[in-house]
Amino acid sequence: MQARPLEASADPFDEPSRSAGDASSLPVLATLRRLEQEYAEVLETRDLPAGPAVAETDEPIFVTRPFLPPLEEFTPLLARIWQTRVLTNGGPYHRELERRLRDHLGVPQIALFNNATTALIVALRALHLSGEVITTPYSFVATSHALLWSGLTPVFADVDPHTLNLDPAAIEAAITPRTSAILPVHCYGHPCDVEAIEAIARRHGLKVIYDAAHAFGVRHHGRSLLTYGDLSVLSFHATKVFNTFEGGAIVCADGARKDQIDKLKNFGHDGETCVGDVGLNGKMSELNAALGLVQLDHIDAALARRRAIDAAYREGLRGVPGLRCLDDCSEDAANYAYFPVLIEADYPLSRDALNEALKREGIHPRRYFYPLISEFPMYRSLPSARRELLPVAAAAADRVLCLPIYPDLDHAVVSRIIRRIANP
Ligand SMILES: *Cc1c(COP(=O)(O)O)cnc(C)c1O
Secondary structure, eight states, rough: OOOOOOGGGGOGGGGGOOOOTGGGHHHHHHHHHHHHHHHHHHHHHHOOOOOOOOOSSSOOOOSOOOOOOEEEEHHHHHHHHHHHHOOOOOOHHHHHHHHHHHHTTSSSSSESSOHHHHHHHHHHTTTTTOSEEEOOOSSTTTHHHHHHHTTOEEEEEEOOTTSSBBBBBHHHHHHHHHEEEEEOOOOGGOOOOOOHHHHHHHHHHHEEEOOOOOTTTTTTTEGGGGGGSSEEEEEEOOSSSSSSSSOEEEEEESHHHHHHHHHHHHHHBBBOOOOOOOOOOOOOOHHHHHHHHHHHHHHHHHHHHHHHHHHHHHHTTTTTTEEEEOOTTTTOOOOOOOOOEOOOOOSSSHHHHHHHHHHHTTTEOOOOSSSSSSEEEEETSSSGGGGGOOHHHHHHHEEEEOOOOOOTOHHHHHHHHHHHHOOO
């Protein structure tokens, strides 16, 4: 059955029979009780297609599950927010999280945001771009959407078959007199060919903004991957390796750039009575920043768990005919954000058939990234969006499956997924 819309029942804020001091009858609690019941109904009837196989566990396993610290570590920070009533606008938790992230990531400057999409839009604005920006079709749609929101024209270039990141040769071939920048994605947290991209940018006088939404904590050649290019944008969304419920950040090289970005994320305010640019509201709240501080205490343990799961998949799936694990970037410090496999022609099932077979057993992988961004209606008429110009990205989108990976994923479940894929 479907969850009832909220309006369908009596207004919970109108509850007549409550007596002062009886917390259990507070209208908000009545609402929560009703919502809990609705969630329970939704969970019970989650539309798992009926199939012959019976799941060994009754809880469905999704591609990811947000990591949360113990609640009791968070509540003292919440209490402090209630005491001080500093809720946002660069409060103490915001400042402290910027400081801790600078140290943890090993980056010169970082500006926190409410999410990565606004951070991308601000990053593009900060560099005064115009015309065309070369980007990848093999990503989450926010990458290109940030360009359209900024009045810029995305130019799609094909990806490298080993990393599924932008192919430097394809970038160079896509440059025109109207090109102002390159917007690559460190897809799955695997580093782009940053050295080649830097050389191209220098040769052609282009800016480079990395969509580093997947790349929290990744290091490359002994330094933070986030220090390459002009700017790097992180996402702290619930599904990412490091989350603040919602959140994001821009990494930049110096204080002047951070100052400009901080103004842009605060409506363009420059002092109390002056507005210097068309800014927006991209500020991270104290609540999200406080959560980030607690999350940071657990990130190393979370990454260690991800690393173990990645190793188990690689070991277990090695030699399965027709199945290719994306190369690990072994000389770099990785974050194991995703576990993508490519289902090749000689695997007994098609990618979609394997996906459905796993779903029937309560395992829900995701086809990241299918379809290509260039196939969505607002992009597909662009000259660079033609599928035949993007053969590597198109083949990957048709073959990829991201398997479940998250810190508290049970090893027994990983083994079950491996057995199922190895015995289709
Ligand atoms: C998640 C994601 C984004 C958007 O991040 P939000 O914080 O949700 O706005 C952008 N780009 C990529 C590649 C992503 O995976």
